[in-house]
Amino acid sequence: MSVAGPAARLHIDWTMCDGRGLCTELLPEALTRDDWGYPLAAPGRVRARADASNVPLTGAELGAAVDAVKLCPLLALRITGP
Amino acid sequence: MSAAIATEPLAGAPSGRPAGSRLFAAGAAAGHAAHLAAYGPVPRHGRDWSLAQELEASGLTGRGGAGFSAWRKFAAVDRARRPARYAGRAGRSVLIANGAEGEPLSFKDATLLHNAPHLVIDGLLAAAEALGAGSLFIYAGAARLPALAAALAERSDARHIALLEAPDAFVAGQSSAVVSFLETGRALPRDVAGRLADGGFQGRPTLVHNVETWAHIALVARYGAGWFRAEGTAEDPGTRLVSVTGDVPSEVVLEVPGGSRLDGVLASAGVAGDAVSAVLVGGYHGRWVRPSGVVLGGGGVPGGGPESGSVRPGAGVVHVLARGRCGLAATARMVEYLAGQSARQCGPCMFGLPALAGAMERLAAGRGGPELVREVGRLSGLVAGRGACHHPDGTVQLVGSALETFADDVRWHLAGQCQETGGAL
Numbered sequence A: 001m002s003v004a005g006p007a008a009r010l011h012i013d014w015t016m017c018d019g020r021g022l023c024t025e026l027l028p029e030a031l032t033r034d035d036w037g038y039p040l041a042a043p044g045r046v047r048a049r050a051d052a053s054n055v056p057l058t059g060a061e062l063g064a065a066v067d068a069v070k071l072c073p074l075l076a077l078r079i080t081g082p
Numbered sequence B: 001m002s003a004a005i006a007t008e009p010l011a012g013a014p015s016g017r018p019a020g021s022r023l024f025a026a027g028a029a030a031g032h033a034a035h036l037a038a039y040g041p042v043p044r045h046g047r048d049w050s051l052a053q054e055l056e057a058s059g060l061t062g063r064g065g066a067g068f069s070a071w072r073k074f075a076a077v078d079r080a081r082r083p084a085r086y087a088g089r090a091g092r093s094v095l096i097a098n099g100a101e102g103e104p105l106s107f108k109d110a111t112l113l114h115n116a117p118h119l120v121i122d123g124l125l126a127a128a129e130a131l132g133a134g135s136l137f138i139y140a141g142a143a144r145l146p147a148l149a150a151a152l153a154e155r156s157d158a159r160h161i162a163l164l165e166a167p168d169a170f171v172a173g174q175s176s177a178v179v180s181f182l183e184t185g186r187a188l189p190r191d192v193a194g195r196l197a198d199g200g201f202q203g204r205p206t207l208v209h210n211v212e213t214w215a216h217i218a219l220v221a222r223y224g225a226g227w228f229r230a231e232g233t234a235e236d237p238g239t240r241l242v243s244v245t246g247d248v249p250s251e252v253v254l255e256v257p258g259g260s261r262l263d264g265v266l267a268s269a270g271v272a273g274d275a276v277s278a279v280l281v282g283g284y285h286g287r288w289v290r291p292s293g294v295v296l297g298g299g300g301v302p303g304g305g306p307e308s309g310s311v312r313p314g315a316g317v318v319h320v321l322a323r324g325r326c327g328l329a330a331t332a333r334m335v336e337y338l339a340g341q342s343a344r345q346c347g348p349c350m351f352g353l354p355a356l357a358g359a360m361e362r363l364a365a366g367r368g369g370p371e372l373v374r375e376v377g378r379l380s381g382l383v384a385g386r387g388a389c390h391h392p393d394g395t396v397q398l399v400g401s402a403l404e405t406f407a408d409d410v411r412w413h414l415a416g417q418c419q420e421t422g423g424a425l
């Protein structure tokens, strides 16, 4: 993450997500999977609890993030401001 | 003010009017006439008076748990309704008094609704006038509704307030769950990226306050900010209701000034200080503390370290654990309950809380080594912040405070002993 902070954030709606992990494949740098398969911000990426559902993204990851938003079968993802 | 003891919600008349109580000044199960006799009519204010300004000056914070500034929420709804009004759309705001009280250790809202329903109604009406609100609701458990219906029927100015029956579930009182309930009939928290002020029920600006907050708003509207601040401290003005439960002579609701010392609150409830091991403040989503030197409310003790600091009262729960009782076992039972109360919408909450409960249960039973403490920490990190509501975060806070406050007990448990109950595990 650059000193200037994230370019955007990926918001995960946990009430929709079923943890099949398409997004984690598209954004391997930003997301890993937790014990149960749900997307988890990569180590060191989030500082505060509130960020855990709004994963910071670099500018280089935006394209893949847009794909993830479009391809998530449960419409659980959204890109929000930094 | 001396702490005032209120009656149990459905018990008979109290022994007398609680001296100095603000919220229960009209006595037990006060009807409208008793209410007016105690508080007087709502004054007619001049044109330069504004409820928003009085609320801001009062420093009133929400009494439902989160403790946000009541004025900020009010102002956000005030701002959000304006563009809609100018655009001529139906953007009239929605006001909700939340008395769901899903927290098992809290009964102050039930006590308030039973004894002082007209204060809650007055608070809603005062805000409705200030905000030009369209719809007014009181949301409370089934047992509260008949008395509330009777209170509404007693007065001619409150017929448009609708009652909603809150389901009996821990998360039913989360503000977004209240709005979901209105829209879908199911009290499930939902993913709220924005604030309810900008679009809650049917996309309308929505103001959800705890019922006690509405009662204080009614009093601020009557007597003003200066009066409100005459009790409590500069950082934590006014009074608040607390439910005292656990190892106590009898469970009571007390009205205490902001910034009260926790040991003083316990003494008012008849609890001897040296019989207390620890106190859970704020409920199942709260924190365990050792009571000595701790202040209930914002601000804290000048110059005090963490040991003599302040603890956020949350929804006003004070739950006493006597000496000789194991805090880890008590916490493990609570986490198990909380895991069962997950609304099972969000994966990390649905799977993570039972895993956390299992680890706490092993810790309470002394089955495991130091890796168990690391596992509790790791699972806490996995669920925190990863749900549509604060249920996982609140649970993590409870667990973290238990590991801190009962750190000695953790060491003994890992060695197969419980120091508190004095035996092998």
Ligand code: SF4
Binding pocket: A012, A016, A017, A018, A019, A020, A021, A022, A023, A024, A038, A039, A071, A072, A073, A074, A075, A076, A077
């Ligand atoms: S692609 Fe969508 S449903 Fe699948 S894990 Fe990611 S957010 Fe969840």
Ligand code: SF4
Binding pocket: A014, B171, B188, B189, B190, B341, B342, B343, B344, B345, B346, B347, B349, B350, B386, B387, B388, B389, B390, B391, B392
């Ligand atoms: S975080 Fe848990 S309790 Fe809250 S909405 Fe999600 S599943 Fe339900």
